Amino acid sequence: MDFRDDAQLDASQVEDARGGGGGRRPGGMMIGGGAVGLLATIVALVFGLDLTGGSDQQQPAGQVGSGTNLSAQCRSGADADQSQDCRIVGTVNSIQSYWNKQFTSDGRRYTPAKTQLFSQATQTRCGYATSDVGPFYCPADQKVYLDLTFFNELQQRFGAEGGPFAQAYVVGHEYGHHIQNLLGDMNKAKAGAKGATSGSVRLELQADCYAGTWAKNAVSTGFLTQLTETDIRQALSAAEAVGDDSIQQRSQGRVDPDGFTHGTSEQRRRWFTTGYQSGDPRSCDTFSGSI
Numbered sequence: 029m030d031f032r033d034d035a036q037l038d039a040s041q042v043e044d045a046r047g048g049g050g051g052r053r054p055g056g057m058m059i060g061g062g063a064v065g066l067l068a069t070i071v072a073l074v075f076g077l078d079l080t081g082g083s084d085q086q087q088p089a090g091q092v093g094s095g096t097n098l099s100a101q102c103r104s105g106a107d108a109d110q111s112q113d114c115r116i117v118g119t120v121n122s123i124q125s126y127w128n129k130q131f132t133s134d135g136r137r138y139t140p141a142k143t144q145l146f147s148q149a150t151q152t153r154c155g156y157a158t159s160d161v162g163p164f165y166c167p168a169d170q171k172v173y174l175d176l177t178f179f180n181e182l183q184q185r186f187g188a189e190g191g192p193f194a195q196a197y198v199v200g201h202e203y204g205h206h207i208q209n210l211l212g213d214m215n216k217a218k219a220g221a222k223g224a225t226s227g228s229v230r231l232e233l234q235a236d237c238y239a240g241t242w243a244k245n246a247v248s249t250g251f252l253t254q255l256t257e258t259d260i261r262q263a264l265s266a267a268e269a270v271g272d273d274s275i276q277q278r279s280q281g282r283v284d285p286d287g288f289t290h291g292t293s294e295q296r297r298r299w300f301t302t303g304y305q306s307g308d309p310r311s312c313d314t315f316s317g318s319i
């Protein structure tokens with residue numbers, strides 16, 4: 029994954045709430061708990077999509093942007109090649125540039141979504157969330173939430189190869205949920221629904237496919253010079269590592285399709301590949317037919 033040195037980054041698409049006030053509830057209690065609870069949440073929500081968003085939730089934390097000054101640090105593609113923070117900025121820029129163009133050519137209007145970098149916990153319009161849930165998208169405030177330490181877990185806990193493009197795949201997947209939200213497809217999955225052919229699995233596989241269509245078009249956004257076989261292998265390795273069957277096998281020692289929420293390793297690889305080969309979001313119809 030190599031950025032064009034002269035590509036101009038727009039750091040305003042990423043807000044840095046790390047070390048901010050979002051980490052604690054008004055009362056000072058950290059939510060989270062022990063290892064058992066933590067594992068259960070990860071099983072439920074890896075690359076989570078929180079469908080519980082409602083207006084009766086707590087106010088979002090006011091303290092945003094108390095972390096590093098991304099706009100000062102991340103100005104060009106050269107910066108994106110140098111630091112992880114700036115690479116996330118460049119990745120988000122490329123993804124949104126792609127979708128903006130795609131929506132325009134479909135006669136639609138794209139609404140940008142910010143990514144918030146947080147550490148440990150944050151307040152969202154979907155409620156209070158800890159890092160345990162993994163990266164997620166909140167439809168209620170149209171933001172992607174990302175604790176970068178998840179990427180270490182992706183390698184160490186889930187056994188993915190890792191690397192910059194594994195991270196890009198994760199970000200691309202979360203923006204896939206934003207696309208679903210903009211297109212009104214999110215209600216195709218019922219909150220809490222599980223099972224091998226559930227709406228939840230179909231929604232998640234479509235988000236993987238959308239990550240693939242961006243990957244195919246990433247170079248043409250002008251932010252990246254090229255994608256290599258290594259990049260694609262990193263994405264596929266990440267997709268595979270977070271398959272429901274792999275996670276269940278690792279955590280419970282058995283596979284229970286009734287508990288699937290995101291799709292199997294094979295399905296997640298395959299739908300990313302479908303998007304990557306076609307480069308066309310229309311190939312990402314996971315709602316009609318078999319998956």
Ligand SMILES: [Zn+2]
Nearest residue numbers: 075076077232
């Ligand atoms: Zn997801």
